[in-house]
Amino acid sequence: MSQYVTFTLDGRLYGIDVVRVQEALRSHTRTRVPLSPPTIAGLVNLRGQVVLTIDLRTRLGLPGRSALDEPMMVVVQVAGEAVSLLVDEIGDVVDVGPASFETPPDTLDAVMRPLIRGAHKLDEGLLLVLDVDQTVAA
Secondary structure, eight states, rough: OEEEEEEEEEEEEEEEGGGEEEEEOOOOBBBTTOOTTEEEEEEETTOOOOOEEEEHHHHTOOOOOOOOOOOOEEEEEEETTTEEEEEEEEEEEEOOOOOEOOOOTTOOOOTGGGGGEEEETTTTTTEEEOOOHHHOOO
């Protein structure tokens, strides 16, 4: 059995292995980083720790969110450092077995394909499993 913290982006359900997630919370005020790529949403102060924030919509090649929609943050651990990922909405922790796991769907966009480890078929739809290391690396 595997456990994933779920979240939505542009109506799709994604998951991150629960052992990689430090916390999930409302978005904090971000400080822009001059000359940074568009995927970098800025830096946040998380209880005295400066944390890099990545906009997953931009990183996955999805359309941007409206100015009225406030994102949420999933703080993950990458190489011992905290990194914040901006998501639309945080879901639940789900338990899935290996029988429901499949390779990434052929319908995934070329930008997204290397960042998705695979998918679990759930009753409510597909759970796309995000490769956190690949997502943060580029």
